[in-house]
Amino acid sequence: MPADQKPVPSVWTRQRRQREQPALSQERIVSEAVHLLDVDGIDALSMRSLGNRLGAGATSLYRHVATKDELIELVVDEVYGELEVPDVTDPAHWREVAARSAHDVRSMTLRHPWVAAVLGQVGLASLGPNLSRVSEGMLALFEVAGFDLEEADQAMNTLIAYVIGMTTSEAAYLSMLARSGQTEQEWAESLRPAAEQAVKDHPRLSEGYAAHRDRDPRVIRDANFDYGLQRVLDGLESRLDHLGGSPGSALPT
Structure with missing residues (x-):
């Protein structure tokens, strides 16, 4: 130097x-x-x-x-280091493994909600041994799917950006919930009168709120995350179809 x-x-x-x-x-x-x-x-x-x-x-x-x-x-x-390295050799299973990896990253982030807050300030974190190990496995996964190395890197970054984007707000919400000392269901119940008042003049919001009223908030969060994840994977699968390299069909959502 x-x-x-x-x-x-x-x-x-x-x-x-x-x-x-x-x-x-x-x-x-x-x-x-x-x-x-x-x-x-x-x-x-x-x-x-x-x-x-x-x-x-x-x-x-x-x-x-x-x-x-x-x-x-x-x-x-x-x-x-808590994450398992994606391992797939059959191209037909790339989407299933990618989805599982995304859910693993989300679960890790929610176990350690501070992670979402510092990912933008971690300097050269990508050089760390654990993050390098996971990234190598995900690149291999997308190469098996049919992407070349450059586009495999772009596909990996797109998937991770979705996961981190979703879990940043989710982790902040769960941290606030922990400080309140209430369960998620208790929090939802305590907000019900104010929420119903806030949406009463907005028919679409009111209908959506009523539909979710008796559902477990955690189940709703899981479903919302998986919906977006499947749409990201739809896009990547469509790209593989365009490249002529998609080996498998879309999984049911």
């Missing part, structure tokens, strides 16, 4: 220290950070608060993680 060229700021571009303190390793720091984020949310995360939980000063943490941005890269990659 030329002397006047600054390194790209990322944990994945910085050589990791070979010798680490047994009592305070990068792995322990990341594990505790994930727990803190799951319980208290992204606003509670700081090097000082994390150091307090670990019984160490922030200076000790900086020996293993140079900045808070690096820490966020690490925790994002950590939770991506």
Whole structure:
């Protein structure tokens, strides 16, 4: 690297220290950070608060993680390690596996709702070992489906963009729900009088609200997510038909 060229700021571009303190390793720091984020949310995360939980000063943490941005890269990659790598060799099954992978990403995001809030600020997270492993598997999946490598990358990004877009608002809603101390059904019941009043002069909204009134809110969320997912996959399947490479028919929704 030329002397006047600054390194790209990322944990994945910085050589990791070979010798680490047994009592305070990068792995322990990341594990505790994930727990803190799951319980208290992204606003509670700081090097000082994390150091307090670990019984160490922030200076000790900086020996293993140079900045808070690096820490966020690490925790994002950590939770991506919960995902299974898509595995498909039969082109006829690409859509089923893609749908399952999308649902897995959604489930992971809802287990760790802070993820949705930080994905836009994770720098070179794509260089992390877990995210790289999952991305490699998804690229292979779309290549098996019939896309060349460049378009497989575009198909993967389209699918992930849909999942993250949907789960960002969903995760925010569930975080608010958790702070309220109410179940989802209790929350819906408490809002019913205000909601009915708000939609009474809007016949389409009123009809839709009445239709969902006695349904489990979680079932509605699941159905809405899967509806959009199937339409994204319809589009990708149509593209494969155009390319002459679609090996399977659409799955029922």
